[in-house]
Amino acid sequence: TSAQIGVTGLAVMGRNLARNFARNGYTVAVHNRTSSRTKALVEEFGHEGDFIGTETAEEFVAALERPRRLVIMVKAGEPTDAVIQEFAPLLEPGDMIIDGGNAHFADTRRRERELRERHGIHFVGMGVSGGEEGALHGPSIMPGGPRESYDSLGPMLEKISAKAADGAPCVTHVGPDGAGHFVKMVHNGIEYADMQLIGEAYQLLRDVAGYSPAEIAEIFRTWNTGRLDSYLIEITAEVLSHVDAATGKPFVDVVVDQAEQKGTGRWTVQIALDLGVPVSGIAEAVFARSLSGHAKLREASQGLAGPKAAPLGKEEAAAFADRVEQALYASKIVSYTQGFHEIAAGSEEYGWDIDLGAVSSIWRGGCIIRAAFLDRIRAAYDARADLPSLLSDETFAREIADAQDDWREVLIAATRQGVPTPGFAAALAYYDALRASRLPAALTQGQRDFFGAHTYRRVDREGAFHTLWGGDRSEVSA
Ligand code: NDP
Numbered sequence: 001t002s003a004q005i006g007v008t009g010l011a012v013m014g015r016n017l018a019r020n021f022a023r024n025g026y027t028v029a030v031h032n033r034t035s036s037r038t039k040a041l042v043e044e045f046g047h048e049g050d051f052i053g054t055e056t057a058e059e060f061v062a063a064l065e066r067p068r069r070l071v072i073m074v075k076a077g078e079p080t081d082a083v084i085q086e087f088a089p090l091l092e093p094g095d096m097i098i099d100g101g102n103a104h105f106a107d108t109r110r111r112e113r114e115l116r117e118r119h120g121i122h123f124v125g126m127g128v129s130g131g132e133e134g135a136l137h138g139p140s141i142m143p144g145g146p147r148e149s150y151d152s153l154g155p156m157l158e159k160i161s162a163k164a165a166d167g168a169p170c171v172t173h174v175g176p177d178g179a180g181h182f183v184k185m186v187h188n189g190i191e192y193a194d195m196q197l198i199g200e201a202y203q204l205l206r207d208v209a210g211y212s213p214a215e216i217a218e219i220f221r222t223w224n225t226g227r228l229d230s231y232l233i234e235i236t237a238e239v240l241s242h243v244d245a246a247t248g249k250p251f252v253d254v255v256v257d258q259a260e261q262k263g264t265g266r267w268t269v270q271i272a273l274d275l276g277v278p279v280s281g282i283a284e285a286v287f288a289r290s291l292s293g294h295a296k297l298r299e300a301s302q303g304l305a306g307p308k309a310a311p312l313g314k315e316e317a318a319a320f321a322d323r324v325e326q327a328l329y330a331s332k333i334v335s336y337t338q339g340f341h342e343i344a345a346g347s348e349e350y351g352w353d354i355d356l357g358a359v360s361s362i363w364r365g366g367c368i369i370r371a372a373f374l375d376r377i378r379a380a381y382d383a384r385a386d387l388p389s390l391l392s393d394e395t396f397a398r399e400i401a402d403a404q405d406d407w408r409e410v411l412i413a414a415t416r417q418g419v420p421t422p423g424f425a426a427a428l429a430y431y432d433a434l435r436a437s438r439l440p441a442a443l444t445q446g447q448r449d450f451f452g453a454h455t456y457r458r459v460d461r462e463g464a465f466h467t468l469w470g471g472d473r474s475e476v477s478a
Pocket residue numbers: 008009010011012013014032033034037073074075076078079080082083100101102103128129130131132
């Protein structure tokens with residue numbers, strides 16, 4: 001017998017993905033650099049389906065039916081290149097290498113081109129979201145690469161992927177070469193923003209409203225029955241209601257308050273800077289994690305002056321909580337607006353022709369940012385595929401219009417009481433900047449022209465102009 005798919009790299013992700021394929025009736029060849037992992041997988045989970053355990057690269061390749069479909073699930077970066085270099089010479093034109101790791105999309109573009117040109121191999125950069133549980137029970141899958149690869153790979157991915165509430169598989173061919181990993185990257189950037197906004201909501205409920213973690217967990221549980229219904233809100237309630245067994249304190253109070261990151265959020269911001277897309281909410285989320293980790297700097301700043309938050313009375317607190325829900329929802333709309341702008345810009349820059357509605361659709365299940373909210377985004381793009389921005393959608397615009405008074409009040413309270421809310425604030429600044437009829441950018445252009453003769457355009461005439469600042473201040477055409 002031969003295998004319809006092979007997985008090499010059998011740490012948590014690869015192992016669970018291999019089991020997912022096997023549980024769905026596929027024969028799966030498995031391989032790992034250290035072969036004890038391969039043996040352990042077959043011994044422990046062999047009863048779940050048809051596995052072909054292999055030790056050498058040659059055995060692994062020989063076990064695959066043609067055209068071969070070989071999934072790589074190893075550490076991103078150099079290890080991925082090493083594994084590609086090991087297998088590519090053993091493959092034939094038309095075979096497929098699928099990289100399910102968290103690769104940078106620029107690496108994926110390079111690998112796709114090299115493998116196509118040198119070996120005639122179809123290279124599919126595949127974003128996978130949902131962590132180890134998702135890999136086993138159904139992740140959200142974002143494959144890029146050549147369109148024809150999806151014809152044979154797509155149906156298999158549709159089987160193992162998560163299904164949205166309406167039964168649709170959470171996978172689609174995102175676009176050529178690096179499109180899949182690009183979309184996965186922005187997914188993670190949006191995830192950072194979502195988490196930061198939830199964190200700010202928690203801090204406000206705690207410091208301004210005066211609620212306990214257990215009470216806040218209940219508030220999140222209530223929110224999770226409404227428009228904020230999402231995986232991240234659900235697990236927030238779980239984490240907040242958890243009590244540390246050793247001390248009897250709320251779990252959240254015994255965890256060191258320094259957030260770590262593996263890099264995809266940072267990439268989202270770096271690429272946005274390159275593309276010239278203002279993803280200020282995602283950037284604030286990345287910076288907030290970075291700031292939290294500067295222990296010495298924070299220690300040295302403990303004596304700085306500022307207000308001490310004085311908790312509200314019971315009734316005021318409940319009203320405030322409702323306002324925080326509005327602020328959180330409005331800020332969330334803004335971060336998704338920014339994230340989708342980045343995807344649209346990447347698609348334009350690299351000629352990917354990404355369907356934004358399809359992207360929101362495949363994030364509805366399996367991934368970390370899965371949420372009822374994504375149905376609304378899909379509806380917005382269904383109604384108008386060339387929507388200039390999510391904020392241009394009537395429904396979202398109306399919801400923000402309804403939320404904005406509360407959003408502003410929450411930020412006023414946060415500022416007055418000294419609770420840092422960079423995510424909420426950046427989102428509101430973005431919103432207000434977009435709707436402003438005039439921005440101080442006119443002044444910026446004047447300054448640039450003054451010190452560097454960088455010229456400016458006029459509101460009333462075509463062309464570029466320069467003022468002779470050092471002379472008689474007359475205006476000349478540039
Ligand atoms: P790791 O990222 O910890 O990678 C471990 C695997 O990589 C092992 O199989 C290891 O083999 C192999 N490996 C490392 N270096 C080499 C090398 N030079 N040559 C051959 N094999 C090598 O495993 P995860 O399962 O956590 O993640 C796999 C991929 O999936 C990563 O790219 C990760 O970013 C991505 N991912 C992870 C998610 C998660 O939630 N963990 C979610 C989505 C994607 P050996 O056993 O021999 O050491």
